[in-house]
Amino acid sequence: MHEWSVADAIIRTVINWASENHVKEIVKVKVGIPSYSFLDLEILKEAFDTMKKDSVLDNAELDVEFKEPTFKCRNCGFTFTSSDVKDQLDSVRSEFGEEYPLHLMPALAPSFLKCPKCGSHDIITQTQDITIDGIEVKESGTTEAVS
Amino acid sequence: MHEWSVADAIIRTVINWASENHVKEIVKVKVGIPSYSFLDLEILKEAFDTMKKDSVLDNAELDVEFKEPTFKCRNCGFTFTSSDVKDQLDSVRSEFGEEYPLHLMPALAPSFLKCPKCGSHDIITQTQDITIDGIEVKESGTTEAVS
Amino acid sequence: MEPLRQLAKEKLDGKKVIAVMSAKGGVGKSIISSLLALSFSNVENTILIDMDIHTMATTKLFGFEGKLHDVGKDGIEPFKANSLGIVSLGGIVKDNYVLLPGGNNEEVMESLIAYTNMKNTKRIIFDLPPGLGDEVLVLERLTKYYPIVVTTPSKVSVKVVEYLVKYLSERNNKPLLAVNMSYFDCGKIVHPFGEIENVKSLSEKYN
Amino acid sequence: MEPLRQLAKEKLDGKKVIAVMSAKGGVGKSIISSLLALSFSNVENTILIDMDIHTMATTKLFGFEGKLHDVGKDGIEPFKANSLGIVSLGGIVKDNYVLLPGGNNEEVMESLIAYTNMKNTKRIIFDLPPGLGDEVLVLERLTKYYPIVVTTPSKVSVKVVEYLVKYLSERNNKPLLAVNMSYFDCGKIVHPFGEIENVKSLSEKYN
Ligand SMILES: Nc1ncnc2c1ncn2[C@@H]1O[C@H](COP(=O)(O)OP(=O)(O)O)[C@@H](O)[C@H]1O
Ligand SMILES: Nc1ncnc2c1ncn2[C@@H]1O[C@H](COP(=O)(O)OP(=O)(O)O)[C@@H](O)[C@H]1O
Ligand SMILES: [Mg+2]
Ligand SMILES: [Mg+2]
Ligand SMILES: [Mg+2]
Ligand SMILES: [Mg+2]
Ligand code: NI
Ligand code: NI
Ligand SMILES: [Zn+2]
Ligand SMILES: [Zn+2]
Secondary structure: OHHHHHHHHHHHHHHHHHHHOOOOOEEEEEEEEEHHHOOOHHHHHHHHHHHOOOOOOOOOEEEEEEEOOOEEEOOOOOEEOHHHHHHHHHHHHHHHOOOOHHHHOHHHHHHHOOOOOOOOOOEEEOOOOOEEEEEEEOOOOEEOOOO | OHHHHHHHHHHHHHHHHHHHOOOOOEEEEEEEEEHHHOOOHHHHHHHHHHHOOOOOOOOOEEEEEEEOOOEEEOOOOOEEOHHHHHHHHHHHHHHHOOOOHHHHOHHHHHHHOOOOOOOOOOEEEOOOOOEEEEEEEOOOOOOOOOO | OOHHHHHHHHHHOOOEEEEEEOOOOOOOHHHHHHHHHHHHHOOOOEEEEEOOOOOOHHHHHHOOOOOOOOEEOOEEOOEEEOOEEEEEOHHHHOOOOOOOOHHHHHHHHHHHHHOEOOOOOOEEEEEOOOOOOHHHHHHHHHOOOEEEEEEOOOHHHHHHHHHHHHHHHHOOOOOEEEEOOOOEEOOOEEOOOOOOHHHHHHHHHOO | OOHHHHHHHHHHOOOEEEEEEOOOOOOOHHHHHHHHHHHHHOOOOEEEEEOOOOOOHHHHHHOOOOOOOOEEOOEEOOEEEOOEEEEEOHHHHOOOOOOOOHHHHHHHHHHHHHOEOOOOOOEEEEEOOOOOOHHHHHHHHHOOOEEEEEEOOOHHHHHHHHHHHHHHHHOOOOOEEEEOOOOEEOOOEEOOOOOOHHHHHHHHHOO
């Protein structure tokens, strides 16, 4: 159900942006989400479509890109992606169920992941949470606004 | 006198790199230093030339670029450089003298600087400390190794 | 564009916010914020949010260890202690430790605020961690708040806490100073961490 | 290539390193690390490094407030308390507060280590801040160390400290558990923060 909060954050941000930029109608919102948050795309779109009603986003489409961020171990220098720690992610998900910590807060990743090479939690990653990567408006063609 | 420690850090890092890469002679080391650390170039070169003796850096030249990092205020969004806060930097330097906090630790900048627009300390900057931006070796022409 | 921050800001908009703070650890922030929150919850809908992401003391103080927050369409549902709502990272990570590089702290803190269901809530009380870092910067980015700075009367604590009082005064956000006069009654009243005199000069200096 | 880290690693190489740690604030880390360091300094050249960059308690405990470290060709010269060397960020920022976003913490901590003059020093004792963050990650990146985990016997402190004990055990860096049995003698011995029973189960669980 966290998808509803994510949709809420997206909608409020885009409405705020539209207001500040005197935009009347938005056609598409492109968002980026880290793959390891395992957000459910169908629920996210349902939440978005429900909550966008009667706003500048009434006719907007949500375009979601699941991103595959790179992790870097600060202890040994090894770089990896979430597919390299699939077993760890599966283990955490089975412990918690759907609303698992990295679903709610991707920034918690270092607490739950260990470097596949040396076992350290000393991990950094660039992309951690939801991003708004583009907005298309009705009026004068395409406008890109990157977060 | 902090310049001696900076030279020490540079030399040890390059010697370590040379050893790992079986490099016998280094011709030039390029380093980057944030402008607001106010390191003294002459003292830095003197320290480098003194401490590099009898090593793979014996004939190496130190090439220093003083960088002008951009600061961003996370409170109001304003971006600025150290020339925009010259009065603040001068004030701190006069309080402390030569070995002022940002001379020793550029990462302390947010504690000593306020956003010129809103007064907040909520400031981030990309470049914070010394970087080794390039190494030239004698053997097979130019090798660039960026930190 | 920062969706997380936008949501956190809007969640707090119109709420009455208190931050129980100190630069020093173990002075009684969690004890005092809990007692304060319980009192306010008898008057109006109140949520206590534990921003100490490493200790998560609030779940331990209130007996919610091992429990997970429900997450609904309106967000993270606070635990209930009588009429008080409680939100803690402990209700998200259960009994796992939280070990993080500093760069990740602010996003976790912003998430805790952004994703909490604050519907019908009038007052938010933040229990802040020790230190002078992200917790102060994040709060300032998101909302106006009323600062309560906690100290014991020990000399070291008073000196450390002065950093925060000085900072808040510079930001024109004058705090209420709460002195934790934890005492011991063993025939006579004794104050193990010192006497009130240690605090008086701090009070006078910052009015 | 990371010059700061390289220098910090090489400075600590060959030194005997103890880290006085806890996930909880105000349990006595600074008191215990100071007493420990003073003891060791009677046996071999020892430096106490205060890694708590927000409180900088060590300058206050030893009376070096308002003083600046000398900086020579060999680096930051420790303050001297008899034969003990002391290094604190307080000796760099004087009486200014240190307010930083979390992403800056590790660099300040690495700098404090990298730039200290450790010539002729045999033992380094780190007084760590509360929490479970950069201080632990930075130390682990730089050196092997012997962990001393401090707790009071209060139930909340024991539960919070378990996070750190669990983490260290997972990293095969088994700590010594130091219980701060601060007591009060007012005709009979009383332990305001609780009795030893609260700690026994933790000790047994992690052997
Ligand atoms: N007034 C008080 N009376 C009794 N115990 C107290 C009091 N204030 C704090 N304590 C105890 O001191 C310890 C630290 O308190 P805590 O509220 O966790 O501090 P902080 O949140 O500032 O770290 C806890 O064990 C708590 O039970
Ligand atoms: N054993 C003890 N006896 C008396 N006072 C103590 C003792 N341990 C800690 N204290 C006091 O408790 C407070 C917190 O101690 P401190 O060493 O600063 O803790 P930490 O470094 O864990 O935050 C200080 O005021 C200190 O003087
Ligand atoms: Mg403390
Ligand atoms: Mg607390
Ligand atoms: Mg604490
Ligand atoms: Mg301490
Ligand atoms: Ni969900
Ligand atoms: Ni200098
Ligand atoms: Zn690794
Ligand atoms: Zn600003």
